[in-house]
């Protein structure tokens with residue numbers, strides 16, 4: 001991708017959600033999906049699959065979210081495909097979220113920042129998913145790089161998988177939940193950014209699964225105070241739909257970018273069928289989150 005302009009990620013996403021609805025379509029080239037599309041499970045199949053999705057949906061959905069794992073499993077040729085997908089996907093205002101869930105000590109996070117959040121890097125994206133479970137402070141280098149280059153992050157808070165709860169629901173000495181502490185830190189960054197730029201949304205997002213039930217409320221996440229985007233995976237194949245989005249996000253609904261991968265991708269390979277599936281999903285999540 002050529003790289004974002006002077007408008008920050010939060011504001012760009014805000015505009016994209018207003019234009020196309022609050023849907024992010026994941027690009028998850030599972031081997032089973034490649035097979036269903038009549039493609040080989042190799043780098044060529046991966047490229048045909050991913051570029052079909054990009055060409056069908058770019059400019060029609062708020063965001064696309066390639067899942068790094070399904071590119072990395074094809075080795076260096078798969079990573080080269082991911083670079084081409086990131087380059088092609090960012091046209092027409094569609095925001096590109098790379099789901100790589102990076103998390104390491106601060107000095108290594110500087111390497112990830114350079115890889116994904118620097119202008120001109122071969123794998124540059126609009127926003128990167130990151131894990132705060134080495135301590136929120138370890139994210140410093142990616143947060144600084146994102147801020148300097150008009151990019152963003154989605155920090156894991158309450159993930160959609162059931163195993164996450166044991167860590168993310170735990171309480172710290174002062175009674176604040178682990179996920180609540182992550183949400184507080186993200187909200188502080190967004191408040192500072194919005195005070196500085198006047199952006200509609202800050203660029204430090206959270207990941208909160210649409211499958212987490214009452215956890216965000218019970219754990220005091222105060223998502224309505226986040227003033228940044230909430231990426232909500234779990235819609236479609238993991239079982240969440242309209243009722244879950246309303247229940248989980250309540251008054252914070254307007255910040256939510258619902259994310260669905262397999263449920264949309266299963267409509268392919270015909271580009272029009274993919275576009276129809278994405279539009280139907282965008283209408284459904286849009287009605288739930290209005």
Ligand SMILES: O=c1ccn([C@@H]2O[C@H](COP(=O)(O)O)[C@@H](O)[C@H]2O)c(=O)[nH]1
Pocket residue numbers: 026028067099158159160161207208209233234235236237238259260261262263
């Ligand atoms: O808490 C999380 C964080 C990320 N994901 C990712 O989203 C997609 C979900 O795919 P579906 O086919 O819609 O189930 C996948 O890439 C996950 O790694 C998540 O599911 N939960």
